[in-house]
Amino acid sequence: MPTTALLNIGSLVTNDPAQGDGSPLGVIRNGAVVIEDGTVAWTGPSDSAPAADTAHDAGGRAAIPGFVDSHSHLVFAGDRTEEFHARMSGRPYRAGGIRTTVAATREASDEALAANLAAHLREMRRQGTTTVETKSGYGLTTHDEARALRVAAEQADEVTYLGAHIVAPEYADDPDGYTALVTGEMLDACAPYARWVDVFCEQGAFGEDQARAILTAGQARGLTPRVHANQLSHGPGVQLAVELGAASADHCTHLTDADVDALAHGGTVATLLPGCEFSTRAVYPDARRLLDAGARVALSTDCNPGSSFTSSMPFCIAIAVREMNMTPDEALWSATAGGALALRRTDVGRLAPGARADLALLDAPSHVHLAYRPGVPLVTDVWHAGARV
Numbered sequence: 001m002p003t004t005a006l007l008n009i010g011s012l013v014t015n016d017p018a019q020g021d022g023s024p025l026g027v028i029r030n031g032a033v034v035i036e037d038g039t040v041a042w043t044g045p046s047d048s049a050p051a052a053d054t055a056h057d058a059g060g061r062a063a064i065p066g067f068v069d070s071h072s073h074l075v076f077a078g079d080r081t082e083e084f085h086a087r088m089s090g091r092p093y094r095a096g097g098i099r100t101t102v103a104a105t106r107e108a109s110d111e112a113l114a115a116n117l118a119a120h121l122r123e124m125r126r127q128g129t130t131t132v133e134t135k136s137g138y139g140l141t142t143h144d145e146a147r148a149l150r151v152a153a154e155q156a157d158e159v160t161y162l163g164a165h166i167v168a169p170e171y172a173d174d175p176d177g178y179t180a181l182v183t184g185e186m187l188d189a190c191a192p193y194a195r196w197v198d199v200f201c202e203q204g205a206f207g208e209d210q211a212r213a214i215l216t217a218g219q220a221r222g223l224t225p226r227v228h229a230n231q232l233s234h235g236p237g238v239q240l241a242v243e244l245g246a247a248s249a250d251h252c253t254h255l256t257d258a259d260v261d262a263l264a265h266g267g268t269v270a271t272l273l274p275g276c277e278f279s280t281r282a283v284y285p286d287a288r289r290l291l292d293a294g295a296r297v298a299l300s301t302d303c304n305p306g307s308s309f310t311s312s313m314p315f316c317i318a319i320a321v322r323e324m325n326m327t328p329d330e331a332l333w334s335a336t337a338g339g340a341l342a343l344r345r346t347d348v349g350r351l352a353p354g355a356r357a358d359l360a361l362l363d364a365p366s367h368v369h370l371a372y373r374p375g376v377p378l379v380t381d382v383w384h385a386g387a388r389v
């Protein structure tokens, strides 16, 4: 197999504490990465890199593992610019806005949904994201949820069944009937395309008993839970996620001490989605509280047309540092290794031998610039599975 070397990396983040400075980021000064067959074969100081068939000079730029965006909603159609415009012009946010996207998504062809998804994945890739999770949740019929997942499975790394995003409009007077659909016929049609099952556990969406029924039905079909939890208010979502062994509890905006304790001592990652608070003018969660308690934290965009229409992980890092009390090192770790943990992946989110060769070069001397220079497009080169994008 031909080998490729990236040499002269001013500051190389590996997320392998056994390397470099011994910090959780495992930073190697003047580092190099050697790639073989799409995976990392070697990392270390540039001046001791083994000979490779092809060599690229990073010119002293920083390199980081490709971002792992573990939470997005990219199978959709339609436009909600006006809703955002109104909200930011002083009208209060209403969760019913999802229905606008549901109507447009149902009307769109498979080809249109696939093209929109592809465009957003390209946009993410350009910004350094090399692993993406995405969901259904704008179909809300058996047919439309299954085709959303079929479209997602063709392009995204990780796919989640979110038939329980909101109660379908047709079931507004019969939410238990909709839960029966989500745990029955719809699940049967969707399970083959998904690895994960998710539910929006919130007042006005799905309560504790419904969420439990949805997640355990998914588990019985081999899906692993993740939960939209505690976004708009305190509630049972986080503790239910931990109890059921969910990979991740996402949002975690409103947490009691007992919620923080459950996350710190359970196996569930707390995934924070600062783009959502930003775009809805909501109060940010305090990541410091989770980190100090010992919880594992991931950062993700929640990219969706309603409440967080950003695909930028660097933007989320900058907000997490400025508004959520994360250090620049913690924020980068959460956007890479943390996302991988939330997706139970060991092959991404780090640059160590055996990992998929996913990395981003920054027009900056170190990863700290991602927070230090907010809004500046610092990602200059992206490598995915050993190939330059």
Ligand SMILES: [Zn+2]
Pocket: 071, 072, 073, 228, 302
């Ligand atoms: Zn979401």
